[in-house]
Amino acid sequence: MKRTNVLKTYKLFINGQFPRSESGHYFQVKDPETKKILANLARASRKDLRDAVKAARGAFPSWSGKTAYNRGQILYRIAEMLEARRTEFAEAIIASTGAKRSQADDEVSVSIDRMIWYAGWADKFSQVFSSVNPVALPYFNFTMPEAMGVVGIVAADELSLLPLVSQLAPAIVSGNTSLVLASDSFPLPAILFAEVLATSDVPPGVINILTGPRKELLPHLAKHMDVNAVHYVGQNSETRKLLQTEGAANVKRIIASEKPNGDGWFSEKAQSPYLIEAFVEMKTTWHPVGT
C-alpha cells in the first residue's frame, strides 16, 4: 500500500504540555553519518525557559508534599513506560547519535534500571541522611533533608538519554521540581523521553524539558532568581564560571561535575545516594523535651 509519510512534530515539554517554542524557531537534527534530516526540533528561547521555571515552581509545593512512597511509585512508573517503548528509544538513539545497536540497547536498559534504582531510594534516603544530634540541653535535636525547590539539569552532552536520566532522577526523587536542558548534540531522545513522562503520572511541571542551543539558554538559567540549584556535567570551564558567577545573585547551589570516565555512565558508579543529598537542604529542629 502506498502511503504518505507521517512526519512527527517534536515540541517542548512544559507544564505537562507540548508547546511550540514561543519564538517560533526550529532547528534540524540530522543523522550524523548520512546527514539526512531526522526531525525539526523546537528551539527554546529564554521565554520558554522562564515558562518552564514558572511551571516547575508551581508544581513544587504539591510534588514535595507527596509522600516519599508515592514519589517512588511515580519514578517506577516512568521506568515502566520507558520499558514499554524501549525499541523506539533504541531506534532514536541509533538514528540520531550513530551508536551501535548493542550500545543503544544498553543505554536504554541502564536508563530504565537507573530510574528504578532511584525509585527505590525515594523512601530511604531520608533515613540515611537524617541524624539525631546530641545536645547538652533538654531538647530533642534532629536533622533531616528537605527538597530545595527548582533544580536546573544541564544534561551531559556525550550521550542522549542515560546522562539525562542519571542526573534527573536523583534531583526529583527528593521532591524537587526540574527543568532539563537536553543534550546539545543529541537532543532527540530527550524530547522523546518527554512523551514517556507525559504518560507516567508525573504531575505537570515537575519535569520540564527544553531543546535548543545551550549557549543561548544557559545564561538565563544561571541568572534566574527562582532556580535554586543547577547540575552541570561537563568540562567547559567557561560554562562553570558562568554558572558560578551569575548564580551567585540568589546563592544558587551549583553542582558541576566531571563526566564519568570510560563507560562511566553505564557503570554503577554513576548512581549514588549522595547525588540525592546534593539537592536537598538540611533542616535541624530543636524540640523541647521534659527533663
Next chain:
Amino acid sequence: METLLKMTVDQVGIEERAARITTRSIKTSAKREGIKLAISMIDLTTLEGKDSRGKVEALCRKAIRPDLNNPEIPSVAAVCVYPNMVALARQALSGTSVKVASVATGFPAGLIPLSLKVEETKRAVASGADEIDMVIDRGAFLSGEFQKVTDEIGSIKEACGSTHLKVILETGELETYDNIRKASLLAMNAGADFIKTSTGKVSINSTLPITLVMLEAIRDYFRLTGKRIGMKSAGGIRTSKLALHYLALLKESLGDDWLDPSLFRFGASALTNDLLMQFATQISGRYQSADYFTND
C-alpha cells in the same frame, strides 16, 4: 442622555477590539514606564473578613514604598479597606500622597436599607476616607427599578460631600454588555466620580471587553456633558502583561488625559508584586523569584 441610554453595545465588535489589544507588544522603556504608571494607579486592596490591624498597617507601608530596594517605584494611588479599618489606614498614611478608599453601602451585596447605607458612608467619611467605593443594588437594576438605583447613588453622593465616590456596578452580575453600559451611564448621571467593574467577590470580575464597554460609556458621557469620569477595573488582574493591556485599551479609548491615577485605577493586591517583579527583571536582566518580594 436619552439617546445615549438607547444605544446598545456591539458584542462581537467589543470583544474583537479587546482581543486585538492583547496582541500589542510593549517592551523595554515603554514597558518600564507602563509598569510605573500602573503601580501609581493601584488601589492596594484588602477586603477579607480576616483582615487585622497588622495586615492593614503592613499594606499601608507597602502602599507608600512598594519596593524598598527601588526608589524609582512610585507610591500606589490608594489603600482600599473596609470601613472599620479606615481610621487606622488614615493614621498610617498621614503625610503621604496615598489616599484612603473605603468600601461602603453593605459591601459586597449592597442589600442593606438605604438609611444604613447612608449612615455607613457618613461614618467612613468621618473616619477619614478620601474615596468611597459603593455597590449598586443589582437586584433592583435587573428588575428594571432604575430610578431606585439612581436615587440611591444620589443619596450616597450627598452623604459623601466632597469625598470621591466610586460606584461598583458588579458587572459579573449584570448579565449583558447592554446592561453594563446602561448601569455605567445611570451611575455617572447620578453623580459618580468613578465607575468600577466589580467587588472581586463574584466569579466574573473585570475583563478587557467589560472595561472597554465602560470606557466607551465614559467617552460618550464626556462628549455629552464635558465631565471626566474615572474608571476602576477591579478583580482578576494579576499580571503585568494584562495591566499593560488595560493601559493600552485606556489610551486608545479615552486618550492621554485618562492615563492618570486621578482618572484610572486598578483594584488589585496580587498585581503589585507582579509589577514589581517585572520591573526588577527589566532593570537587572534576571527573571525574579517571589521569594524576594513581600508576601501578600
